[in-house]
Amino acid sequence: MSEGGTVGMSWAAWRRSGPAKVAVLLAVAGILWLGQAGVAEAHPVLLRSSPSDGQTVRAAPRQIDLWFSEPPTSAGLDVALSDRDGKAFPVSARIADQGIHVVLTGFPELPRSVYELRWSVVSKYDLHRLQGTLVFGVGLAATANGRPAETVTGPAGTVADVVLGWLDLAATSVLCGWVLVTALLTRGRYDVPADPMTALRSLAGAFGFLTVFASLARGGRQWSEAAGTDSGLAVLKDSGQLLRWSLREVVLVAICVLLVRQSRRGRSSWAGILTLSCLLLADLVLRAGTSHARGGPLTLAVLALHQASALTWVGGLVVLGILTARLPGRRKDTVEIWRRFGPAGACSVAVLTVTGLLLTGRQVATLDAALGTPYGRALMVKLTLAGVLMALGLRHAVRLHPWLVRRLRPAAAPPRRAQAFAPLLGVGVVLMAVVLAGTPPARGPQFDKPEPAISRADYQVDDLLITVSLGPNQPGRSLLLVDVVSSRRPSPGPITTLTADLGSISGIVLRRTAGGAQGDSRWQAAVDVEATGPLPLRVVAGRNHPGAAVLTTTWVVPSGLAPRPVAVSNRPLAPWTTAAALILAVLAAAAGVVLLRRHRRARVVLPGTVDREPSGVR
Incomplete structure (x- = not known):
């Protein structure tokens, strides 16, 4: 050499x-x-859906939700909804919840039947197309499951x-x-x-x-x-x-x-x-x-x-x-x-x-x-x-x-x-x-650590004790209840209006359902919850004197994903890795x-x- x-x-x-x-x-x-x-x-994965595949629901859903592991493109969304007789229903799709949540709305009230949803999405990152079907029943048991999600890329x-x-x-x-x-x-x-x-x-x-x-x-x-x-x-x-x-x-x-x-x-x-x-x-x-x-x-x-x-x-x-x-x-x-x-x-x-x-x-x-x-x-x-x-x-x-x-x-x-x-x-x-x-x-x-989700919480703003409840506290149609009670006797003035903002839904007008003593009242409104996780909540109680009371907090809507068993730790890594990097x-x-x-x-x-x-x- x-x-x-x-x-x-x-x-x-x-x-x-x-x-x-x-x-x-x-x-x-x-x-x-x-x-x-x-x-x-190396492809997008369907994490969960609501209704889930093969599920039977008693009430017709107002919306259908799909969660993916990667954000899909809006232009690549392709969905079709039909019943067991092949009758097609109009449906519109939009993306919410940081891009991984697809919300399907725009269809009429579904009658009692079994339905099939055919969906197809394209990953925003690598352009891989994922497609599958979802079968669910409304008032009738779904006797079969849909086709599992599969990628077009071999x-x-x-x-x-x-x-x-x-x-x-x-x-x-x-x-x-x-x-x-x-x-x-x-x-x-x-x-x-x-x-x-x-x-x-x-x-x-x-x-x-x-x-x-x-x-x-x-x-x-x-x-x-x-x-x-x-x-x-x-x-x-x-x-x-x-x-x-x-x-x-x-x-x-x-x-x-x-x-x-x-x-x-x-x-x-x-x-x-x-x-x-x-x-x-x-x-x-x-x-x-x-x-x-x-x-x-x-x-x-x-x-x-x-x-x-x-x-x-x-x-x-x-x-x-x-x-x-x-x-x-x-x-x-x-x-x-x-x-x-x-x-x-x-x-x-x-x-x-x-x-x-x-x-x-x-x-x-x-x-x-x-x-x-x-x-x-x-x-x-x-x-x-x-x-x-x-x-x-x-x-x-x-x-x-x-x-x-x-x-x-x-x-x-x-x-x-x-x-x-x-x-x-x-x-x-x-x-x-x-x-x-x-x-x-x-x-x-x-992979997120489960947030403590509750369906009822109490707050105090000025002299008002405000109790907020949301049921069933999941994506779709829910009932928002707000109880307002004044801690002062006599009350400074009755509540005249009550409005709320939840997540991307703004301008929710609640109506009075019952009243007790002066200044005590219950208000309610039906809302369509569009996202999961921590959502900003703002409640404005209007009154002539001493002025409107504004509640600003965070409301947690559970994702509904089955929690993963903890093997070592489910604590977020980001704070530790950032500190180690510095x-x-x-x-x-x-x-x-x-x-x-x-x-x-x-x-x-x-x-x-x-x-x-x-x-x-x-």
């Missing part, structure tokens, strides 16, 4: 390393197996999405790594031979075109599925995918044009590197907009920063391994290039960890959700791979910077096997990132200051030690 082989693992050495090869193959097989389990859930389509997504993300990772390494070499003004740099520029151009191809192929496959209906174009516009995809393709084409120009010139300028960095950042922001993350621009910015740091770190390891393997006989330059990459890699890891904790609280509701869902298991695998890669990077840092552990020895490049193993771990991290992007997050009403950010900043001072002290006290050519490097 040539001297340059000390920094790269040859194919012959790989073939001779039996245990390492078996371990890597087993790891890849495990990742693919877990990835397949995650992709199987196994081949989901696997194709993962493969194309992985190619897209891996190619983007190599581009990010190439930009970082090129910037380090330009800043350090290393006399790197032209052949390795030409090969790297060609590699970057090839991966740029691979990104365009993967994005086009994946978008075309998903769009063909969404456009298979009359509302296909409206679905694309409603989901926002059409605009984001068009902008992303423009950005990717601009990246390819810039890479081709640099390849023809045979050099990379600072202006070109800065332009490429901005284009890649724009690509990551547009990519984050198509993910399952929610929470507004701040969450999307955190996700884009998380992706940028992860792809730069992994891609930098890949590009750096390729570059140093093509520098035979230049050990000193090889060590210096790896050392230059160290601070950038450490910053990427710090940003990756902090933003990862923030996103985990957004995407995973509880610890039980992390342990018992495909998303949580895929996240655990990704964290394990990233942890091993971080440990390997720490080992590299100790070899490259002996002053970190106060050792007086020359700096050494990472071992050749470690240089080959690190990119493989990075490939696994990228693969699990694609699986996570295609798997519904472990959040939603089914603490880690402060510790990382402090560690950076300490390491910078130690590095300067080492260069003064031990001049030449860290720059001396190593001896006996593997």
Whole structure:
């Protein structure tokens, strides 16, 4: 093996390393197996319905409710209601309750019969279509159940999405790594031979075109599925995918044009590197907009920063391994290039960890959700791979910077096997990132800690004792009762009007039903509850003297979802992960200051030690 082989693992050495090869193959097989389990859930899921499938109700429902794991698009909603004789009923659909609750209204009072509801929705995130049927009886027992929810996308389509997504993300990772390494070499003004740099520029151009191809192929496959209906174009516009995809393709084409120009010139300028960095950042922001993350621009910015740091770190390891393997006989330059990459890699890891904790609280509701869902298991695998890669990077840092552990020895490049193993771990991290992007997050009403729901509550506003009750306190038609009693005798004045706002329903006018002493009265109104969970409640009691009394509180409507059994904890993770992210950010900043001072002290006290050519490097 040539001297340059000390920094790269040859194919012959790989073939001779039996245990390492078996371990890597087993790891890849495990990742693919877990990835397949995650992709199987990469579609919207019907959480519950009211009425439920096969249920018989005595009174005709005023509305039908469907809850999904992901927000569907408004344009992709397709519902049809008919009785057992095939008679169709008009029905209208709208989306409420943070986008996951579909409310069906507009049908007349249903007579005594058995009904079938055929529904179809399109996910707002990945454009996958889910369809099914719901059978319920009104006054008659439903003798059969509807067809279970199923996706139009088959196994081949989901696997194709993962493969194309992985190619897209891996190619983007190599581009990010190439930009970082090129910037380090330009800043350090290393006399790197032209052949390795030409090969790297060609590699970057090839991966740029691979990104365009993967994005086009994946978008075309998903769009063909969404456009298979009359509302296909409206679905694309409603989901926002059409605009984001068009902008992303423009950005990717601009990246390819810039890479081709640099390849023809045979050099990379600072202006070109800065332009490429901005284009890649724009690509990551547009990519984050198509993910399952929610929470507004701040969450999307955190996700884009998380992706940028992860792809730069992994891609930098890949590009750096390729570059140093093509520098035979230049050990000193090889060590210096790896050392230059160290601070950038450490910053990427710090940003990756902090933003990862923030996103985990957004995407995973509880610890039980992390342990018992495909998303949580895929996240655990990704964290394990990233942890091993971080440990390997720490080992590299100790070899490259002996002053970190106060050792007086020359700096050494990472071992050749470690240089080959690190990119493989990075490939696994990228693969699990694609699986996570295609798997519904472990959040939603089914993971929420049950809110204490009561159907009656007492309040006091000024001199008024107000008792509010809502029955049956569930989505659909309910009766709102309000008892108003003055604690003063004699009462300052009778209640003349009573209005209420509940959730999105405003201007509810209650009528008086009975009265006791002066100032005591009961009011009621029928309301159609549209959502579940905590809803703002506002009650205004009007009177001539001393003026209107206003009650502002929160009313909880139970979701009706069966509570999950608690395995470890059902407490929300978000407060803990956010606190851990803040603490880690402060510790990382402090560690950076300490390491910078130690590095300067080492260069003064031990001049030449860290720059001396190593001896006996593997």
